[in-house]
Amino acid sequence: MVQARATQVLWTPYRARQTVYPVTLTKSAPAALRSILLTARTRDPSVHLNAAYERVGMRSAPFTANWQTGPVVAGTFEARLVLDDESLFAGHYPGAPIFPGTSLIEALYQAARNALGGDACLAEIVACRFHSPLFPGDEISAHFTLKQASTNRTLVEANASGQAKAAEVTMLLSPPGTNLGAALPAPQWGQAGPGARELDTSFMERVLPHRPPALLIDSAFVFDLPGGGPALLARRTVTTGEPCHPGTLIVESFCQACGLLRAASGSPREPRDEAKLPVVAKLAGLRFLGEAVPGDLLEHQVQLVVRTEGGAVFSGQTVVAGRVVLQVARVVAATMPISSLR
Numbered sequence: 001m002v003q004a005r006a007t008q009v010l011w012t013p014y015r016a017r018q019t020v021y022p023v024t025l026t027k028s029a030p031a032a033l034r035s036i037l038l039t040a041r042t043r044d045p046s047v048h049l050n051a052a053y054e055r056v057g058m059r060s061a062p063f064t065a066n067w068q069t070g071p072v073v074a075g076t077f078e079a080r081l082v083l084d085d086e087s088l089f090a091g092h093y094p095g096a097p098i099f100p101g102t103s104l105i106e107a108l109y110q111a112a113r114n115a116l117g118g119d120a121c122l123a124e125i126v127a128c129r130f131h132s133p134l135f136p137g138d139e140i141s142a143h144f145t146l147k148q149a150s151t152n153r154t155l156v157e158a159n160a161s162g163q164a165k166a167a168e169v170t171m172l173l174s175p176p177g178t179n180l181g182a183a184l185p186a187p188q189w190g191q192a193g194p195g196a197r198e199l200d201t202s203f204m205e206r207v208l209p210h211r212p213p214a215l216l217i218d219s220a221f222v223f224d225l226p227g228g229g230p231a232l233l234a235r236r237t238v239t240t241g242e243p244c245h246p247g248t249l250i251v252e253s254f255c256q257a258c259g260l261l262r263a264a265s266g267s268p269r270e271p272r273d274e275a276k277l278p279v280v281a282k283l284a285g286l287r288f289l290g291e292a293v294p295g296d297l298l299e300h301q302v303q304l305v306v307r308t309e310g311g312a313v314f315s316g317q318t319v320v321a322g323r324v325v326l327q328v329a330r331v332v333a334a335t336m337p338i339s340s341l342r
Contacts, residue, residue: 063106075145083135083139084136093210104130108144125171127284129167129281142160145157153172157170197223199220218237220235230303232264234302250298250326259278279334300319314328
């Protein structure tokens with residue numbers, strides 16, 4: 001069981017994350033960032049890069065969750081967060097703003113990380129179930145339980161509620177750097193085969209209600225894997241001026257690719273039902289093996305496991321430069337009537 005630290009901590013609203021990133025360079029990285037990282041690497045092979053990202057107009061997190069957090073007592077604590085920042089809902093969705101589920105996971109992770117002293121990386125989303133949406137102005141109340149999972153990993157169980165029960169999330173957190181640099185060789189999907197067809201922009205706009213800056217897919221190809229059923233290869237370039245893509249933003253982009261595959265694999269291909277919104281109902285077994293920096297190309301390799309009348313189940317991985325940075329065991333998608341929103 002995780003115990004409170006010996007020194008008394010004054011629990012204030014969460015501020016900046018101080019993640020330690022391994023210094024890695026790619027040819028596509030912006031010149032300003034490359035120069036900063038090269039200088040840092042000559043001093044120390046592992047450095048705090050938040051200042052470096054800020055100097056080229058980037059941040060190390062998609063947002064900062066300003067939790068009001070209580071003390072850790074016997075491995076548990078409570079926290080509250082008011083969703084009063086309109087930028088958190090930008091593009092998700094126009095006319096029906098909803099707090100993204102992956103942003104809720106990011107916020108819960110930040111609260112748990114803060115409780116552990118500010119040094120912890122999100123290693124895995126073990127399980128997540130979304131119950132009801134969160135809206136602008138809602139106050140999130142969250143209860144956290146911290147358990148020692150292994151020598152260097154902490155199991156976090158979080159239950160979040162707004163006006164109703166919002167989500168149950170189980171995460172594994174590990175010390176900085178332990179879940180980075182261990183990316184796996186990517187399966188060979190090539191160019192998705194000769195039978196692949198590209199989904200045009202108009203189709204993607206009909207299927208996905210997301211709009212910039214929440215839209216995180218640039219292009220997508222749908223095809224059939226030999227003996228594996230419908231699949232989709234989606235691409236997203238992390239551009240200069242965007243935040244460093246942490247795991248939760250990669251998951252958001254992957255889930256959007258799942259929505260495209262469900263629509264594109266139907267017979268006939270159907271446009272999005274304007275009376276319903278596509279949502280993620282459950283996540284399971286999402287392992288983070290790395291992050292993406294500006295200039296990186298995310299390639300989501302998504303497989304349709306089973307399709308139902310009201311949703312579908314997907315699995316797959318996300319690849320950067322031939323290495324798997326995210327493994328996805330299961331994404332369960334569904335639809336929600338717009339009439340259920342206030």
